[in-house]
Amino acid sequence: MEITPHDVHDLAPDEIFVFGSNASGQHGGGAARTAYRRFGAVWGEGHGHHGQTYAIDTMSGLDVLAEEARTFIDYAREHPALRFLLTPVGCGIAGYTPAQVGPLFAGIPANVTVPSVFVPFLAT
Template identity: 75%
Template sequence: MHITPHLIETLRPDEVFVFGSNASGHHGGGAARIAHDKFGAVWGEGHGHHGQTYAIDTMSGLDVIESEARDFVAYATAHPEYRFLLTPVGCGIAGYTPEQVAPLFTGLPENVSIPASFVPHLGAASV
């Protein structure tokens, strides 16, 4: 298991910054702003891979986060050429706890680093 660094200031060419967004892709604060300002997140795109980022809608409810997490796991699995740095999505501006969000990320492949705060809440089969 790989742990995502607490502070990410630069990325290697094969790394992707995975952050929480809103559905409309207005990246005005938190990790979304960092993704937009530093790593190529596209204003108006609140889902998926853009530049060296991957957006997960965390502002539309836990059911949406669960669906977005499944999509992300499938995408990361299909793209082993990348190292995905999953940040504690949903646990900032969205207001959820790691205990609520982490279990939604089941079946993570080896090329995904996880935030330390998620570790206690992921089952052994999840990583």
């Protein structure tokens, strides 16, 4: 399991920055702001792959976040040529803990790096 760097400043052409968003895609703070300013996130798009980013709605409740995580895992499996850098989605502005969010990403494919704070909560 590869660990996502704490700070991501640049991406290779095949890399995708995975960040937490709100459903309306208002990327004003945290990793969402970085995604918008640096990596091609689209203002008004709070879900899915845009530019070199993948948005996960973390602000609409834990059940929605769980569904978004499953959708992301399926997407990453369907795109093995891409390398996804998963940030600690949901653990900033959304206010969840790694213990709440990390298990939602159990079974993540090998082409996804994970934040170190999620590692203890991922089933091997």
